[in-house]
Amino acid sequence: MSPPFRTASGGRIDRATAVEFIFDGQTLTGHPGDTLASALLAHGRHQVATSITLGRSRGIAAAWAEDPGGLVQVEEPFPEPMLLATTVELFDGLVAHGLPGQGRLADVPDSARYDAVHHHVDVLVVGAGPAGLAAALTAARAGARVALVDEQSEAGGSLLSGTERLDDAPALEWVAAAVAELAGSPEVLHLQRTTAFGSYDDGFVLALERRTDHLGAAAPRHVSRQRVWRIRARSVVVATGAHERPVVFADNDRPGTMLAGAARTFLHRYGVLPGRAAVVFTTNDSAYDTALDLSRAGVHVQAVVDARPEGSPRRREECEAAGIRLLPGAVVTGTQGVERVTHALVAPFADGAVGAGSAIACDLLLVSGGWNPAVHLYSQARGRLRYDEVLGAFLPGERLDGLTVAGSAAGVLDLAGCLADGRRGARAALTALGITPAADDRLPAAPESAVPTAPLVLWRVPDTSGADGSTSFVDLQRDATVADIARAIGAGLRSIEHVKRYTTIGTAHDQGKTSGVLTSGITAELLGIPVQDTGTTTFRPPYTPVAFAALAGRDRGRLFDPERVTALHEWHVAAGAVFEDVGQWKRPRYYPRPGEDMAAAVLRECAAARTGVGILDGSTLGKIDVQGPDAAVLLDRLYTNMMSSLKVGSVRYGVMCGVDGMVIDDGTVLRLAEDRFLVLTTTGGAAKVLDWMEEWVQTEWPDLRVHCTSVTEQWVTLPVVGPRSRDVVGAVFPGVDVSAEAFPFMTWRDTSLEGVPVRLARISFSGELAYEVYVNPWYAVAVWQRLLEAGRPHGITPYGTETMHVLRAEKGYPIIGQDTDGTVTPHDLGMAWAVSKKKPDFIGKRSFARPANADPLRKQLVGLLPVDRETVLPEGSQVVEFLADGELPPPPVPMLGHVTSSYRSAELARPFALALVRGGRERIGETVHVPVDGTLVPAEVTGSVLVDPEGARRDG
Amino acid sequence: MQLIACPWCGPREEVEFHYGGQAHVPYPDSPAELSDEEWALYVFFRDNTKGRFAERWNHTTGCRRWFNAIRDTTTYRFESVYRLDDPKPPVTELARSRRSTAP
Secondary structure: OOOOOEOOOOOOOOOOOOEEEEEOOEEEEEOOOOEHHHHHHHOOOOEEEEOOOOOOEEEOOOOOOOOOOOEEEEEEOOOEEEEEOOOOEOOOOEEEEEOOOOOOOOOOOOOOOEEEEEEEEEEEEEOOOHHHHHHHHHHHHOOOOEEEEOOOOOOOHHHHHOOOEEOOEEHHHHHHHHHHHHHOOOOEEEEOOEEEEEEOHHHEEEEEEEOOHHHHHHOOOOOOOEEEEEEEEEEEEEOOOEEEOOOEOEOOOOOOEEEHHHHHHHHHHHOEOOOOEEEEEEOOOHHHHHHHHHHHOOOEEEEEEEOOOOOOHHHHHHHHHHOOOEEEOEEEEEEEEOOOEEEEEEEEEEOOEEOOOEEEEOOEEEEEOOEEEOOHHHHHOOOOEEEEOOOOEEEEOOOEOOEEEOHHHHOOOOHHHHHHHHHHHHHHHHHHHOOOOOOOOOOOOOOOOOOOOOOOOOOEOOOOOOOOOOOEEEEOOOOEEHHHHHHHHHOOOOOHHHHHHHHOOOOOOOOOOOOHHHHHHHHHHHHOOOHHHHOOOOOOOOOOOOOHHHHHOOOOHHHOOOOEOOOOHHHHHHOOOEEEEEOOEEEEEEOOOOOOOHHHHHHHHHHHHHHOOEEEOOOOOEEEEEEOOOHHHHHHHHEOOOOOOOOOOEEEEEEEEOOOOOEEEEEEEEEEEOOEEEEEEOOOOHHHHHHHHHHHHHHOOOOOOOEEEEOHHHOEEEEEEOOOHHHHHHHHOOOOOOOOOOOOOOEEEEEEEOOEEEEEEOOOOOOOOEEEEEEOHHHHHHHHHHHHHHHHHHOOEEEOHHHHHHHHHHOOOOOOOOOOOOOOOOOOOOOHHHOOOOOOOOOOHHHHOOHHHHOOOOEEEEEEEEOOOOOOOOOOOEEEOOOOOOOOOOOOOOOOEEEEEEEEEOOOOEEEEEEEEEOHHHHOOOEEEEEEOOEEEEEEEEOOOOOOOOOOOOOO | OOEEEEOOOEEEEHHHOEEEEEOOOOOOOOHHHOOHHHHHHHHHOOOOOOOEEEEEEEOOOOOOOEEEEEEEOOOOOEEEEEOOOOOOOOOOOOOOOOEOOOO
């Protein structure tokens, strides 16, 4: 059985197929082609929700995205909040309920796919109504590469809502032919259910395609649910139509109150009668079409209330023939009813004054206050608007390069005009691109339309209800009224942007599609200034809401950011390593044995490296190959110390500063040949240092014959560390004399292992005897395993970054970016020895001579030993000092500095820390305090090198 | 998101580029001979121009080359790009507008 308000025939729905859905717990039926809104209306249901703050009944007030009333939450097939009943296409199994202005996010993961596609075109046409189709055909016929996107389920735009004829046939026949012609054009991409929601610079438009939403549970799993199209168009034709505008009056939010054009859409497109007895309230001619069509379909049109003194003389005869009462010079001043309108209050209206009224019974109140061109995409592209006095609307006010507005979006409101304007827009775009329009780009003939009677610009009906505008709703979603605007103005606000923020009008789900221009008009009226002086608020993307899931697309989970792993990653995983993220790298942090926590594992790993032998995967270390006759000159200019004097075969530690003299990176440099260096950087600094080198070479020293390239991934680096490392490395590489005499500290040697080239370097980041083994990543696992094998008798222990950090901190080796923060000089780190006094200049040198650099109270890197030998001071903790009387100074307590690194030391058998402390080196031996969890922990200030300060261990 | 015309690669998406600050601020010939104030001017002070501004840009995720550009800081529009060894084009106060005067 058909629902009570479904027409007997007509509409774009598939009447042969029934679909079942559940709304607010009630099982209902509809047809494919319905929206949730049309299916509810077919059952006579207008009220969908209650309002956000006042709890007033709200219903379906429009037929598409401009609806401020019909908010729903979809529960099945996937929970999704804040959708509009008017834009949810009906499918079998849909479960939804009305929302009081706020939804609920899904608490289950979204298993649907989302993706993005880049597309480049000559002409992008937005909107497949008469103007958009005409524009797309014109561009396609000229051979241009075209994209046509439209937000509805099918092309046609306003033609879907009416009975217009073209070439003496139903207009939808022309639409079908146009769509077929576009489908046959190889250079045309035509997307329906695709909303262009953002328009940016240089013809960049973002559009959201809803690919499977309308299929419900039947959506194929392999097809993305939604797709973001990133369209770069040489020219854009915006043919997005117009939104009908309501007139504000008392109790204008009562369900059953609807835009006049929406009722026509529900009738013609969905085969639904939105009521039985209608009152039509209008200020212009367009609502007469609705009145006459509804009357023909069997709705009793009680009256057409026209605010214009003469009404529409042109339409009077038609109304009389249809038996429709015309009330010119009258307005609707209010409504009656509880959850649905039962009466419209109608009163005479002349010269802005309202006379005594009467109630007309109705279950449907249709309103038209004119049309607002949908200028959103034009405005987002920073096009200025101008106010048109006749239409009472804001129109595109200037020509933009690469963007044309056509059809009713440009204020052209008749069918023939829209077709011609679409073609004009496309021709203009083509001409600008140097593409000749086709000789034959014929458009269908639209019947001559008589010149309509000029509309009356009426924003609101004076409130005679006694509520003083407090029930005259401007923004239904925000429950914001004329009284709220008056209050904003009373508070002294004049700018429309301020009024918007004070009243919250236009900040809801619909972003003011119906309320925005009304607010401008009412504000202007209350201020007594012209509307054009008020202007509109700023249009910003997105045009309609876009789910974050769609914007994220495939950039989620593991694809959010690349994960970099070393050649030994699988080995680390198998060994049970716990990983940490270092930039994009996954690095083993420690290798727990059964029952060990991190603290225990790290103490064990540290002890192995200090007393036996440990091995680290240091492959993530940045490596830059610097080649060319001027390589040494470049490095001399970039490092604080002298690199040109480094001998081939040797290694030198270097510090790199910015022009401000602050440390930006450090590392070792291997001289491979007279004209070739291998520069090692920190893991995190690798890309930055290469960019730094490139910047100076390109912008300041293009005369230098030098090239820099990253070789980070060409070499794995395996430090073998500890007093037994010589035995291990000597056993694996018998061709190398690993003795301290033949292979001294800070030198490197090339060797090979069964034909595979290997480089060994005596570099130590722990203070222990250590050899770094460099090999091609293909052989990483084999070499690693040989080293483990050879180290087994010595208890070789793989260790992770945490142990690496403890070992280096015990030696006072800073981590740039952890122990430094961009305000720290090499001198602050106690590395004056790494700053050349011989070089006439290098980057940062001049800044060292600034008086601030000589300030003895600069923060300096020192060690801290908690006196209780227990507390591991949290990194980042503040360092404070007591006054002479043993008390804290009064708040605000001056801060001496902060803890930069802090660990438990196996070697020292106590926790220790590194800290940047004001005048730190002068304080060595003093006690400072560190607040930890509300107590002040005393700590002794020490030098930064806590283990082996003499450096006796580095040769084993 | 605008297109930036890399002088080596042609127009590419803005996200491929990195900003490098004011152009034509050369590293001083003899920093040691500068006063503290002169050196501070080089290190810390840059113009904050409203309108046309000569800037350095780097095509970071493309050819990785540096180049210079004249950009209008009020509209963000790039008016011209030029290679580092090209002379600085005359920068006038007249800002090119995206708009033409006809409605």
